[in-house]
Amino acid sequence: xxxxxxxxxxxxxxxxxxxxxxxxxxxxxxxxxxxxxxxxxxxxxxxxxxxxxxxxxxxxxxxxxxxxxxxxxxxxxxxxxxxxxxxxxxxxxxxxxxxxxxxxxxxxxxxxxxxxxxxxxxxxxxxxxxxxxxxxxxxxxxxxxxxxxxxxxxxxxxxxxxxxxxxxxxxxxxxxxxxxxx
Amino acid sequence: xxxxxxxxxxxxxxxxxxxxxxxxxxxxxxxxxxxxxxxxxxxxxxxxxxxxxxxxxxxxxxxxxxxxxxxxxxxxxxxxxxxxxxxxxxxxxxxxxxxxxxxxxxxxxxxxxxxxxxxxxxxxxxxxxxxxxxxxxxxxxxxxxxxxxxxxxxxxxxxxxxxxxxxxxxxxxxxxxxxxxxxxxxxxxxxxxxxxxxxxxxxxxxxxxxxxxxxxxxxxxxxxxxxxxxxxxxxxxxxxxxxxxxxxxxxxxxxxxxxxxxxxxxxxxxxxxxxxxxxxxxxxxxxxxxxxxxxxxxxxxxxxxxxxxxxxxxxxxxxxxxxxxxxxxxxxxxxxxxxxxxxxxxxxxxxxxxxxxxxxxxxxxxxxxxxxxxxxxxxxxxxxxxxxxxxxxxxxxxxxxxxxxxxxxxxxxxxxxxxxxxxxxxxxxxxxxxxxxxxxxxxxxxxxxxxxxxxxxxxxxxxxxxxxxxxxxxxxxxxxxxxxxxxxxxxxxxxxxxxxxxxxxxxxxxxxxxxxxxxxxxxxxxxxxxxxxxxxxxxxxxxxxxxxxxxxxxxxxxxxxxxxxxxxxxxxxxxxxxxxxxxxxxxxxxxxxxxxxxxxxxxxxxxxxxxxxxxxxxxxxxxxxxxxxxxxxxxxxxxxxxxxxxxxxxxxxxxxxxxxxxxxxxx
Numbered sequence: 001x002x003x004x005x006x007x008x009x010x011x012x013x014x015x016x017x018x019x020x021x022x023x024x025x026x027x028x029x030x031x032x033x034x035x036x037x038x039x040x041x042x043x044x045x046x047x048x049x050x051x052x053x054x055x056x057x058x059x060x061x062x063x064x065x066x067x068x069x070x071x072x073x074x075x076x077x078x079x080x081x082x083x084x085x086x087x088x089x090x091x092x093x094x095x096x097x098x099x100x101x102x103x104x105x106x107x108x109x110x111x112x113x114x115x116x117x118x119x120x121x122x123x124x125x126x127x128x129x130x131x132x133x134x135x136x137x138x139x140x141x142x143x144x145x146x147x148x149x150x151x152x153x154x155x156x157x158x159x160x161x162x163x164x165x166x167x168x169x170x171x172x173x174x175x176x177x178x179x180x181x182x
Numbered sequence: 183x184x185x186x187x188x189x190x191x192x193x194x195x196x197x198x199x200x201x202x203x204x205x206x207x208x209x210x211x212x213x214x215x216x217x218x219x220x221x222x223x224x225x226x227x228x229x230x231x232x233x234x235x236x237x238x239x240x241x242x243x244x245x246x247x248x249x250x251x252x253x254x255x256x257x258x259x260x261x262x263x264x265x266x267x268x269x270x271x272x273x274x275x276x277x278x279x280x281x282x283x284x285x286x287x288x289x290x291x292x293x294x295x296x297x298x299x300x301x302x303x304x305x306x307x308x309x310x311x312x313x314x315x316x317x318x319x320x321x322x323x324x325x326x327x328x329x330x331x332x333x334x335x336x337x338x339x340x341x342x343x344x345x346x347x348x349x350x351x352x353x354x355x356x357x358x359x360x361x362x363x364x365x366x367x368x369x370x371x372x373x374x375x376x377x378x379x380x381x382x383x384x385x386x387x388x389x390x391x392x393x394x395x396x397x398x399x400x401x402x403x404x405x406x407x408x409x410x411x412x413x414x415x416x417x418x419x420x421x422x423x424x425x426x427x428x429x430x431x432x433x434x435x436x437x438x439x440x441x442x443x444x445x446x447x448x449x450x451x452x453x454x455x456x457x458x459x460x461x462x463x464x465x466x467x468x469x470x471x472x473x474x475x476x477x478x479x480x481x482x483x484x485x486x487x488x489x490x491x492x493x494x495x496x497x498x499x500x501x502x503x504x505x506x507x508x509x510x511x512x513x514x515x516x517x518x519x520x521x522x523x524x525x526x527x528x529x530x531x532x533x534x535x536x537x538x539x540x541x542x543x544x545x546x547x548x549x550x551x552x553x554x555x556x557x558x559x560x561x562x563x564x565x566x567x568x569x570x571x572x573x574x575x576x577x578x579x580x581x582x583x584x585x586x587x588x589x590x591x592x593x594x595x596x597x598x599x600x601x602x603x604x605x606x607x608x609x610x611x612x613x614x615x616x617x618x619x620x621x622x623x624x625x626x627x628x629x630x631x632x633x634x635x636x637x638x639x640x641x642x643x644x645x646x647x648x649x650x651x652x653x654x655x656x657x658x659x660x661x662x663x664x665x666x667x668x669x670x671x672x673x674x675x676x677x678x679x680x681x682x683x684x685x686x687x688x689x690x691x692x693x694x695x696x697x698x699x700x701x702x703x704x705x706x707x708x709x710x711x712x713x714x715x716x717x718x719x720x721x722x723x724x725x726x727x728x729x730x731x732x733x734x735x736x737x738x739x740x741x742x743x744x745x746x747x748x749x750x751x752x753x754x755x756x757x758x759x760x761x762x763x764x765x766x767x768x769x770x771x772x773x774x775x776x777x778x779x780x781x782x783x784x785x786x787x788x789x790x791x792x793x794x795x796x797x798x799x800x801x802x803x804x805x806x807x808x809x810x811x812x813x814x815x816x817x818x819x820x821x822x823x824x825x826x827x828x829x830x831x832x833x834x835x836x837x838x839x840x841x842x843x844x845x846x847x848x849x
Contacts, residue, residue, distance in 0.1 A: 059822035066826070066833035074840055081848075107836075111829050118828065119821025126809075126817055134806055137799045144799075148748050148792045155793035156800060 033091045034076050040095050041072035044108035064111035071107025075100055186266040193261055195220055196276055198229040200266055206284055207277075209330060211236065212348035217276060227258060230275040231265060232348040234651050237571050238273045239347035240639040242321055246347070249315040253308030253334065255280060255344050262651045270649035273348075273641075280342045282333025285391070289329050289356055295394035298429055305331070305391060306384075306432075307454045308340040310447065313380055317447045322375040324351035326383035327359045328390050350568045351375055357403040358396055359386045362415065362439055363562070365407045366489065367553040371561025371569040378441040381450065385436025386419060393423050411486050415439050431459060441551075442600075470514040476501060484511075484520060488548035491541065492555045499537040502528065502544050523547040523598065530589075539589040546591070550598040554591060556582045563592060563606055566613060567636035574633045575643070580620075583629075587617035612636055626696035630682035638686070644679035646672070655687045659720055659729050666735035675712040675739065684715060690722045706743045710777055713740065717769035728767025737764025740776050747782070748789035756781070 028035045039046070045065040053060035075094050082090050094100050144152050190198045199216040207214035207228050217229035232238050246257055256278040265272040286293065296304075309326070316323055323346045330344035352372040357365045361382045364372045390396050397419035398406045409418035416437040425433060432453055435445035445453075473480035474487055477494050481487040487507075491498035501507045511521045527543035542556045553562040559582035561569045566583070573579040586592060592613055596603065616632040634640060642652040650661030658680075665672065676684070681696055695718065698711030713736050720726060737760045744753045744760070756775060763772040809816060 055822065059826045062826040063822070063829040066829040067836070070833045070836035070840070073837065074844075077840070077844055110832075111825075114828050114832075115822070115825045118825035119817050122821040122824055123813060123817035126813060126820070130806055130810055130813075134803065137803050137806070141796055141799050144792050144796050147750055148789055149750065151748060152789065152792050152796050155789075156797035159793065159797050160800075 033079055033086060033088055036088075037076055037079055037091055037094065038069075038072055041075065041101070041104035042068045042108070044068055044105060044112075060115055063115045064108050067111035067114075068104065068108035071104040075104065190263045190265065191220075192229070192259065192263050192274060192276065196227070196229065196259065198231075198263065198274065204228055206287070207279065207332075209325070209345045209348055210354060212275070212345065226279040228277050228279045230277060230345060230348055231268075232273040232275065234268065234270060234272045234641070234649075235572075236349050236353070237568060237637060237640045238275075238349070239351065240653070242347050245319045245321050248319065249312070251308075251311045251315055253340055253342050254312045254315075255332070255342055257345075257347070262653070262657070271651040273651060273653075275345065275348055277345065280332035280334055280344075282339070282342075284329060284344075285331040285333065285341065286328040286396075289327065289358075289396045290399070292395045296391045298392070298426060301388060301391045302454060304339055305341045306388065306450065308334075309343060309384055310451050310454050312343050313377065313384065313447050314451065316380065317377045322351065322377055323380050324372075324375050324383075325349075325354060326380055326387055327355060328387055328396070331387070350572075352379070353568075355383065356396070357406045358398050358419065359383045361441065362407065362410050362485075363441075363551055363553060365403070365410070366492075366555070367560045367562055367565055368569060370572045371553065371559075371565030373553075373562035373564030373568075375564070376441075377447055378444050381436050381445055381447070382415070382441075384450070385433055385445075388429070388436070389419055389423065389425075389433060392425065392429060397423070407489070408486075410439070411483075411489055428458065468515065468517055470510065471516070472510075472514045474507070474510045474514065484515070484517075484548040485552070488545045488552060491545055491548075492560070495541060495557055496537075498541045498544075502540055507544075520548070523550075527594070534589050536589075538585065539591070542586070542589070542591050543594055546595050546598050550595070550600070554586065554595050556586050556591065559583065559586070563595065563603075563609060563613075566609075570629070570633050571637045571640050574629055580629050584617075584620055587613065587620070624697065625676070625678060625681040625699040626685035628678065628682065630678050631685055634683050634686035642679060642683040644677050644683065646675075646677060646680060652683070655684070655719060656723060658684070659716065659723070659727075659732065662716070663729035663732040666729075666731035672735060672739070675709070675736070676715060684719070688719060688722075690718055706746060709739055710743065710773075713769055714773060714777070717773055720769050726768075729769075730765060730767040733764040733767040733769060733772060734761075735764075736769060736772055737761055740772065743776055747785045748792075749785055752781070752785050 042065065045061060045068040048064045049058065049061040079090055079094065141153075186200065188199065188201050190200055192198060197218050197220060199218075202216035204214040204216055207230070209230060211233040212230045215229045215231060217227045219225045219227060240260075243257065243260060246254075257275060258278060259276040261274055262271050263274050264270075265274075313323070323343065325346040326343060330346075332342045332344060334340050334342040350370060350372075351374050352360060352364055353369045355364070355369075355372075359382075360372070361379055364375070364379060367373070386397060398409065401409070406418070409421075412418075413421070414437075416434050419437060420433065432445070432450065435449060435453075438444040467483045467485055469482045473482050475481070476487065477490055477497070479486075479490055481490060491501075508521075508524060511517070511524055515521075524544060524547045527547035528540060530539060530543070538557060542554070545552065545555055553560055553565065557578070559569070559579060569579065570583060574583070592610065596606070596610065612635060616636065619627055619631050619635070620629050622628060630643075633643070639653060642648065642658070646665055647658065647661040650657070650664055652658050652661045662675070676699060681699060685691065685696060695711065695715050698707050698714075701707040701711070716732070716736070720729070740760055741757065744757050747753045747756060759775040760772060763775045766772075
């Protein structure tokens, strides 16, 4: 699939990035163990954000990141409760525990699962709604023709400057052609 | 098959017996039938059923009602009835039945000649009283002849003069009983006439009673006229009769071809009362010293020559243009006035230098007292209206009339008269106006309008209502209601004749109502215009009455107009409302349903909105098609959004759970 050309980031966004890095720097300075925990625990999110996700709004990164963060949070809380923000021993204990990593990465995996499952569901939903809309529109056009006669169709085509009006029946045929191409 | 009724009612006052004709009282073309007054069966009356194709002299009825002389058949009432033998409506006149028989059933009859004293006592004296009344009212009878005379029972057997209004003036008169000028005109174009014409008829009738037969018996009309032209009326009519000096005086006076010298009513009154004088020899027209030969006939007088020219119209131009006639007038006739008149007649502009125009003018110059003659159109000026009424639809008559007006022949004729005819001033004005109206082709104009303007009492000639004998605007809608009831195949409500009749009789028009009848651009406008017009007539009537059959017919004819409405429900609603409104018989209600501009505009506005909605939906469908084609990308995009939301929601739940657990376990 062709990639959409990336638009140049507006200047407002650039300022936001700078601010974010500044805040990140401050956080790293004052909570290094938590940051390291999150870096390690949210590696899937980082991969998604920097490598996989090309969308400007970063939906993929959000989907993985939210759940990934939820998986890292208990361990961050544990770190804060038991070791403090400067306790790197507890950090090492946590990150060297396979179960901890499993939990953190599993939540990220759930995010990926959601990301992969949702579009087909949405596609199916759209298909149904398109069909319903099409039926509704056609029914309404038939109602209009029933009430106002064929001249309403001719009048509409004259307004569009067309010699022959679009027949309502042709709409379904074009829709099925579109599905085949997708 | 339903049996025809044997009795017909007039105004619920008279009953006329259809199966009891009274031919003894016919005044052809009118036919007499037995009649009875509903409340007074002793009254001896007859009903004269008039020919519906001929105009009845309704305008004289009010004048006749002022005449209280027992020697005139008394008109009691009149009306229009459904007449089964004709299968249509006919005008009817109710007269008192004369006590005695008709003097002559047919003018070809012979009977025992009457004594002079009897004639004077029983005919001339009563006739004088009648004709004096007519003279005082400035009207003429124009139907005096022995076959229209009845022996009366009043005052010792004096004769009663019969009906004079059932047919156009003098139209039923034989050539013998009419002056020369009247004979020269078409019977329909003889005109209303003057008292002098009645005096002539009186004279011929006296002669008939004197001799026991009509003069010139066995001669054709043309022979009678030619005899009068060559010998004068007195000479031609009395040629083989022996007449006493007393009678000769009266006959010479009454049969004088110069109507200025002809005896008047006062003259006959004095004669009846015993004044006697010498018979006056009629001054004959000047004769030429040598004849003018034309069409193998030798002519010595201008009048005879003019008559031959009229009878040989197309050949007459030769003697006019080649100068032979001019030479004869100057050398043989020696009448300077005639020569000048003839030269003046030929003096026309280049545009008007047409054969027919020249011939007509020259004939007037040669014989100014004759009627206007233009090819086969021969009528006195007063007779023009009736000629148009009877023959106006004929192309020849219409063309002749148009050309007479175009060439100004009426003005020329008037200028040729020895005296200005003040009594014709109004008619001249109407005829001049007719010239303009004839050239217009719009509904309500044209020759049809001229016919009704010149003949106010003429029944409408439209084939739609002709059989209903519509003579005024009040009887139009009842006639159309009957038409609607009987006829299934009425295609239009107002034709040219009806439009002209309405324009001439209905004063409530503002001008625009008739214009829309001719609208070709909008197919619905003519029928709507017709119904608007009839509705206006209905609402302006003295007593507004519903006409259910007409309403239903109008509603049926208006059915196609629902196609103006786009919306089907509106169409159905309007169609149903139209049927209901039509059934009320009030055309205004029908129009308020079908001719409501607000509904039309509202429907149009809503239709435009529907068109725009249809177009909008079409565009949306196109968009759907496009979206279907891009469904993969859309679902991915949307799916990513939805998944991030789901993830967020799941995260929030998880966070809440974590916080809760942490809180609980720490406590």
